[in-house]
Amino acid sequence: xxxxxxxxxxxxxxxxxxxxxxxxxxxxxxxxxxxxxxxxxxxxxxxxxxxxxxxxxxxxxxxxxxxxxxxxxxxxxxxxxxxxxxxxxxxxxxxxxxxxxxxxxxxxxxxxxxxxxxxxxxxxxxxxxxxxxxxxxxxxxxxxxxxxxxxxxxxxxxxxxxxxxxxxxxxxxxxxxxxxxxxxxxxxxxxxxxxxxxxxxxxxxxxxxxxxxxxxx
Amino acid sequence: xxxxxxxxxxxxxxxxxxxxxxxxxxxxxxxxxxxxxxxxxxxxxxxxxxxxxxxxxxxxxxxxxxxxxxxxxxxxxxxxxxxxxxxxxxxxxxxxxxxxxxxxxxxxxxxxxxxxxxxxxxxxxxxxxxxxxxxxxxxxxxxxxxxxxxxxxxxxxxxxxxxxxxxxxxxxxxxxxxxxxxxxxxxxxxxxxxxxxxxxxxxxxxxxxxxxxxxxxxxxxxxxxxxxxxxxxxxxxxxxxxxxxxxxxxxxxxxxxxxxxxxxxxxxxxxxxxxxxxxxxxxxxxxxxxxxxxxxxxxxxxxxxxxxxxxxxxxxxxxxxxxxxxxxxxxxxxxxxxxxxxxxxxxxxxxxxxxxxxxxxxxxxxxxxxxxxxxxxxxxxxxxxxxxxxxxxxxxxxxxxxxxx
Amino acid sequence: xxxxxxxxxxxxxxxxxxxxxxxxxxxxxxxxxxxxxxxxxxxxxxxxxxxxxxxxxxxxxxxxxxxxxxxxxxxxxxxxxxxxxxxxxxxxxxxxxxxxxxxxxxxxxxxxxxxxxxxxxxxxxxxxxxxxxxxxxxxxxxxxxxxxxxxxxxxxxxxxxxxxxxxxxxxxxxxxxxxxxxxxxxxxxxxxxxxxxxxxxxxxxxx
Numbered sequence: 001x002x003x004x005x006x007x008x009x010x011x012x013x014x015x016x017x018x019x020x021x022x023x024x025x026x027x028x029x030x031x032x033x034x035x036x037x038x039x040x041x042x043x044x045x046x047x048x049x050x051x052x053x054x055x056x057x058x059x060x061x062x063x064x065x066x067x068x069x070x071x072x073x074x075x076x077x078x079x080x081x082x083x084x085x086x087x088x089x090x091x092x093x094x095x096x097x098x099x100x101x102x103x104x105x106x107x108x109x110x111x112x113x114x115x116x117x118x119x120x121x122x123x124x125x126x127x128x129x130x131x132x133x134x135x136x137x138x139x140x141x142x143x144x145x146x147x148x149x150x151x152x153x154x155x156x157x158x159x160x161x162x163x164x165x166x167x168x169x170x171x172x173x174x175x176x177x178x179x180x181x182x183x184x185x186x187x188x189x190x191x192x193x194x195x196x197x198x199x200x201x202x203x204x205x206x207x208x209x210x211x212x213x214x215x216x217x
Numbered sequence: 218x219x220x221x222x223x224x225x226x227x228x229x230x231x232x233x234x235x236x237x238x239x240x241x242x243x244x245x246x247x248x249x250x251x252x253x254x255x256x257x258x259x260x261x262x263x264x265x266x267x268x269x270x271x272x273x274x275x276x277x278x279x280x281x282x283x284x285x286x287x288x289x290x291x292x293x294x295x296x297x298x299x300x301x302x303x304x305x306x307x308x309x310x311x312x313x314x315x316x317x318x319x320x321x322x323x324x325x326x327x328x329x330x331x332x333x334x335x336x337x338x339x340x341x342x343x344x345x346x347x348x349x350x351x352x353x354x355x356x357x358x359x360x361x362x363x364x365x366x367x368x369x370x371x372x373x374x375x376x377x378x379x380x381x382x383x384x385x386x387x388x389x390x391x392x393x394x395x396x397x398x399x400x401x402x403x404x405x406x407x408x409x410x411x412x413x414x415x416x417x418x419x420x421x422x423x424x425x426x427x428x429x430x431x432x433x434x435x436x437x438x439x440x441x442x443x444x445x446x447x448x449x450x451x452x453x454x455x456x457x458x459x460x461x462x463x464x465x466x467x468x469x470x471x472x473x474x475x476x477x478x479x480x481x482x483x484x485x486x487x488x489x490x491x492x493x494x495x496x497x498x499x500x501x502x503x504x505x506x507x508x509x510x511x512x513x514x515x516x517x518x519x520x521x522x523x524x525x526x527x528x529x530x531x532x533x534x535x536x537x538x539x540x541x542x543x544x545x546x547x548x549x550x551x552x553x554x555x556x557x558x559x560x561x562x563x564x565x566x567x568x569x570x571x572x573x574x575x576x577x578x579x580x581x582x583x584x585x586x587x588x589x590x591x592x593x594x595x596x597x598x599x600x601x602x603x604x605x606x607x608x609x610x611x612x613x614x615x616x617x618x619x620x621x622x
Numbered sequence: 623x624x625x626x627x628x629x630x631x632x633x634x635x636x637x638x639x640x641x642x643x644x645x646x647x648x649x650x651x652x653x654x655x656x657x658x659x660x661x662x663x664x665x666x667x668x669x670x671x672x673x674x675x676x677x678x679x680x681x682x683x684x685x686x687x688x689x690x691x692x693x694x695x696x697x698x699x700x701x702x703x704x705x706x707x708x709x710x711x712x713x714x715x716x717x718x719x720x721x722x723x724x725x726x727x728x729x730x731x732x733x734x735x736x737x738x739x740x741x742x743x744x745x746x747x748x749x750x751x752x753x754x755x756x757x758x759x760x761x762x763x764x765x766x767x768x769x770x771x772x773x774x775x776x777x778x779x780x781x782x783x784x785x786x787x788x789x790x791x792x793x794x795x796x797x798x799x800x801x802x803x804x805x806x807x808x809x810x811x812x813x814x815x816x817x818x819x820x821x822x823x824x825x826x827x828x829x
Contacts, residue, residue, distance in 0.1 A: 077719075081717075085713060085716055088709040093705075096702070111753050115753045120660065123747065184649070185813045187652075192809030196807075203801065
């Protein structure tokens with residue numbers, strides 16, 4: 001009965017259901033198309049993806065929380081000024097911490113870590129006039145982070161396997177299936193294909209819910 | 218031209234292209250061994266299997282008449298050396314047909330030349346195997362493709378050298394090159410045949426070749442010889458003539474308007490030579506063609522618009538019709554009752570009062586409302602097919618703004 | 623004097639052409655792609671206007687950052703310069719945005735101002751701008767090279783976005799399989815164009 005009610009509510013408020021499930025149904029990368037630059041160009045191996053994910057973990061939620069407090073009463077132009085500044089300051093600290101943990105490996109992604117500061121994944125919300133509560137900013141920040149980390153690690157492992165036959169440095173196959181997977185155009189192609197499969201899975205899930213709902217009725 | 222005629226012409230084009238590729242395959246088999254047939258067969262069968270598989274997955278009818286994938290696969294095979302491993306052919310053709318054709322909607326809906334796309338994918342993934350040429354009339358292992366490799370004429374030019382190939386050999390394709398793209402005389406004869414049967418028009422091949430020729434004459438790459446000598450090697454050592462006949466006349470990816478075709482040919486020629494001179498790969502034409510395919514629709518629209526504007530005899534007719542409509546409005550109502558001019562003006566004024574035209578200040582208020590609502594809905598401007606129907610959003614937007622942006 | 627000027631002009635144009643073609647921000651580096659795709663799919667934003675605004679901000683911010691960032695390297699915070707550089711660059715972008723907004727607020731009518739400001743946010747705070755500045759600083763470009771590279775990047779961005787929006791006309795139809803519509807087919811389209819540009823360079827750009 002509870003499950004039936006839950007399914008029915010999910011279907012009735014499908015848009016809200018999608019908006020809440022940022023890891024699966026409304027993944028920030030494969031459904032919303034955010035953070036495409038670092039993922040298509042830099043997330044070519046497990047190691048690179050790990051570095052990107054770690055930076056986003058340290059950057060996204062703290063930025064969102066701080067800006068929800070600081071920019072609460074600001075208009076859009078002022079938000080446009082403060083939001084990226086907060087993001088850049090948090091990034092500076094996070095970058096330093098990462099350097100202390102990893103050494104010079106932290107710099108191996110070149111320009112693709114610093115540009116996260118102004119990537120829509122981090123700063124998209126400065127265009128909103130709707131005020132965000134402290135709790136909501138934490139929850140949403142963590143959801144977006146989890147969605148991004150899932151997408152990033154999946155992409156990194158897949159591209160490394162296709163381009164080099166290895167995963168996390170361990171040889172799986174001696175032949176590279178698709179050497180172009182580590183190039184930017186290979187990244188766009190693979191993200192596009194995964195995005196299509198992801199969209200299919202979301203629709204299949206919705207159809208399954210509809211069937212279950214119909215069965216209960 | 219109605220849709221049935223177009224479909225028949227479309228199918229006929231690919232039938233003729235299959236026929237046109239046959240002499241090249243025969244020449245290549247003679248010069249490079251029977252392995253040519255194995256490579257072409259692998260490409261052809263892969264293309265057909267992928268077509269059928271996609272039709273099954275999409276729950277559509279299997280269209281046995283759609284030969285676009287097969288023609289693209291064979292054209293691609295003709296640009297490869299005979300020693301190419303079969304897995305490269307199979308993987309590239311499968312990926313190209315799946316992603317380059319079916320992902321974009323299938324028959325006649327794809328924006329990029331399939332053969333060019335396949336060649337670019339293969340060149341980028343496996344450059345060593347794809348650019349390894351075999352000298353003609355040497356032994357080639359039928360199954361593995363193992364053979365003595367040789368330097369192509371275009372590679373020698375790229376390295377700054379001068380190829381030692383006689384003009385006769387250049388025209389007959391008797392030099393290390395890809396399987397089918399070096400038989401210049403045969404390709405020219407095929408081109409004339411396709412022109413005579415009206416499967417292709419002269420606009421693109423002529424403008425493309427003319428641009429390549431002019432560029433080579435103006436900026437020769439081979440030093441110490443005359444410009445004509447340099448031009449001979451530049452054009453005949455490469456696959457430029459092959460591109461002009463087989464790759465640049467695909468109905469789905471080239472413009473329809475004749476002037477647009479000329480611009481298309483010139484642009485492709487220019488980019489081809491730039492890619493050949495400054496790019497990293499010898500197959501500059503394939504990369505250039507992909508870029509210019511992206512602009513195909515723009516040229517058609519541009520020249521169709523210019524054609525409409527330049528037909529002045531339509532203008533008076535339009536104005537006359539408009540004037541007649543306005544006159545008839547004032548003259549009588551649908552029920553036949555005649556209106557005096559004053560009444561007509563009064564009615565217009567009444568109508569104006571009921572539905573006032575929005576002055577600029579009113580537009581601004583509406584704009585502000587829309588923008589502030591849009592700011593709240595900013596999350597919905599994304600790619601999620603679950604949360605927003607873009608077509609409906611655009612219709613609503615246009616209804617609010619009468620006359621668009 | 624004349625040869626120096628000619629040299630500078632030649633350097634300016636060659637770096638611009640390099641940034642438009644071989645090092646195109648979208649096709650070779652993917653910078654600003656997410657913002658660009660959101661802009662194309664937003665019926666309230668005009669591509670040409672957005673790209674013109676981006677070009678303006680790119681030039682202004684490149685010049686500001688060219689003078690501002692070396693100050694950090696010559697200050698007591700030089701050890702932390704690498705971590706502070708993104709802050710300085712973003713501060714330049716944010717300051718230039720605020721100054722432009724204030725000027726426009728004084729000059730323009732309220733309605734026009736509101737409409738323009740909405741489009742300016744994405745054009746001013748953009749990873750294409752920040753990424754290009756970081757690249758030119760990292761490679762030690764001089765002033766002429768920085769401005770040329772910046773201008774070329776933004777022109778390359780505009781050309782790329784025009785190509786992609788032209789492609790959207792071709793790929794926005796019912797024949798495209800349902801699950802490929804929208805983001806997936808747009809990314810596949812961009813991947814083919816990026817492949818074509820790759821033919822010029824032949825290798826991946828250094829990160």
